[in-house]
Each structure stands twice: as C-alpha cells, then as structure tokens.
Amino acid sequence: MTHPIRWGILGTGSIARLFATGLAALPDAQLIAVGSRTESNATAFAETFHIPNIHASYEALASDAQVDAIYIATPHPFHKDNALLCLDHGKPVLCEKPFTINAAEAQAVIEKAREKRLFLMEAMWTRCLPVIIRARELIAEGAIGEVRMLTADFGFRTGFNPHSRLFDPELGGGGLLDVGIYPLSLASLFFGKPEHVVSAAHLGATGVDEQAAIILRYADGQLAQLSCATRTQMVWDAIIYGTDGHIRIPEWWHARNFIISRSGQPSEIIELPFEGNGYNYEAAEVARCLRTGLLESPIMPLDETLTIMQTMDTIRAQWGLKYPMEG
Numbered sequence: 461m462t463h464p465i466r467w468g469i470l471g472t473g474s475i476a477r478l479f480a481t482g483l484a485a486l487p488d489a490q491l492i493a494v495g496s497r498t499e500s501n502a503t504a505f506a507e508t509f510h511i512p513n514i515h516a517s518y519e520a521l522a523s524d525a526q527v528d529a530i531y532i533a534t535p536h537p538f539h540k541d542n543a544l545l546c547l548d549h550g551k552p553v554l555c556e557k558p559f560t561i562n563a564a565e566a567q568a569v570i571e572k573a574r575e576k577r578l579f580l581m582e583a584m585w586t587r588c589l590p591v592i593i594r595a596r597e598l599i600a601e602g603a604i605g606e607v608r609m610l611t612a613d614f615g616f617r618t619g620f621n622p623h624s625r626l627f628d629p630e631l632g633g634g635g636l637l638d639v640g641i642y643p644l645s646l647a648s649l650f651f652g653k654p655e656h657v658v659s660a661a662h663l664g665a666t667g668v669d670e671q672a673a674i675i676l677r678y679a680d681g682q683l684a685q686l687s688c689a690t691r692t693q694m695v696w697d698a699i700i701y702g703t704d705g706h707i708r709i710p711e712w713w714h715a716r717n718f719i720i721s722r723s724g725q726p727s728e729i730i731e732l733p734f735e736g737n738g739y740n741y742e743a744a745e746v747a748r749c750l751r752t753g754l755l756e757s758p759i760m761p762l763d764e765t766l767t768i769m770q771t772m773d774t775i776r777a778q779w780g781l782k783y784p785m786e787g
Contacts, residue, residue, distance in 0.1 A: 495520060745757055
C-alpha cells in the first residue's frame, strides 16, 4: 500500500474513542469510516473525529470498499462475530483484547483469517510500546542474565455497578478478561506457554471475578506471579528478574521508562519516547505488516493469542466461572 492506511472503527464506545485519538498521532493513517448499530451513535462519533463515512450497521462498515483495515471495539462477547463478519468481507482486522471470550472462539476466528489469507491481530497495545520492545531487546541480549521470574499486576478500584460491563456476566465481565490479560500476555511474551497454573479469585455479587492472583510455572522452572482487580487499586509495576539483575517497569502498561539493575553496577533509568496516547503504536504495527505483506504480527502472533486464551480458560475453570453465552 502506498497510500495512508484507511481505518474503519467498529463500535463507538470508550475504547473506540481511545483508538481514534491514537490514530491522529500517525501521519500515514486516516480514520475514514465508523460503524455502529445505530445511525445516531455513528453520526455522533463521526462528528467528534471528523469521519467522512458513517455506517448505521456493522455489515455496512465491513462492506466499505474504501476501508483498508477495521479495528473492532465492541464488548468482549461480540468480538468473534464481529471479526468473522469483517474477515468474510475481505477486511484485515485488529481486534481489541480479549481477542474473544474463550479459546474455542479464538480458534474459529484464527482459522477464518488463515483460510481467507487476511491479516489478523489481537490489539494488545502494551506489546507495541517502545519501553516493552526495548526491555525485551535488552533481555534477549543477556543484559540481566537468564530470566527466571516475573511479577506484574494490573488492577484498579471502580464503584460497584451490577449493570456496567465490568460486572455483567453477559458481557464477559470481571477483572481477568479486562485487565488480567495484560500481565498474562506480558508473562507469555517472556516465557511462552505455562505448563502449570495455580490461581484464586474473589467472585463478587454478580458472579464475576473482582480480584485474582495467579502463579504460572514454565517448562524450565521459570515462575510468574500475577494479579488483577477491578475493585482494588494496585501499583501497576512489572519486574523481570534474571540471574544477573532485574528490570523494573513502573506503570508498565503505559510506561515511559524502566530501571535496569545489574549485579555490581548502579541502577540505570532508561527513558523512551511515548507519542500519542499509546494506541497509535499498535496501529503502526498493523500498517507495517500490511505494507510488507505479513498476515500476522511477530509482536503478537496468533498462536500466542490462542495459548493466552487457553490459559485464561484454565484459570476460569479453577474458579468455576463460566459465562452465560458459553452454555
């Protein structure tokens, strides 16, 4: 593609607004279309972000010949059907996390993309941040020796509302799929698929997880200690421990810097640029892949998206948490 990547956004909620704002920081991206279930919502969103193509249905957006790629920004349970719709209309897809409700749904979407030979990626924006990329490079170079352990949390305190998305089982509510997926994905980035999972959660009044702790063990003995919450304020730190030092990433999910400490050396703060609101980095990765003909991103491969969904299925099974749409 020689022209700017022309984006469509499917959905008009808060995450759609964040992505639209991020796109404005990319010189080679154009937000040209939005699709909603109602014309009024599509029109209001389009007016806010100066979008020319307004669609009162998701199918109309998927059929828009001017659109090069679609970002799916709907609630969790609709990701599978929305992604399949876009893929069936020949559109590359960036699908907001969690990729789907469970691994079976994820497998169906991945198979469709591979059958159609279309680009597909989970929108795990933290993976594309300069801080995470640089930390991963240093670790690969052996800067802290062999990596053995990782701790990471992501939790916040929100007021209880049984009708909100975070607390509604019908919408895949709870902390695991909303924020727990971030530390799980970080652990996967460095260690791969766990061979053993131990977890515990507090399930609140609506039956979804309000806070949880997870320990993962890997084939070579590495360990990850993770936590997530929607009713408990957390520190948002990630620490990667190696045999010769460690890297601490403060507020790692939108980090601007990290601290590397090596054995026998003073700690060093490494600052990196942070442009836009951070969502622009995942859009830039999609653009890079589309321009080079890649059908999936090496930063967030589809097989890894699937294994992370499988791990979350295992964790929810330990809690006895099953969503209504899963039967």
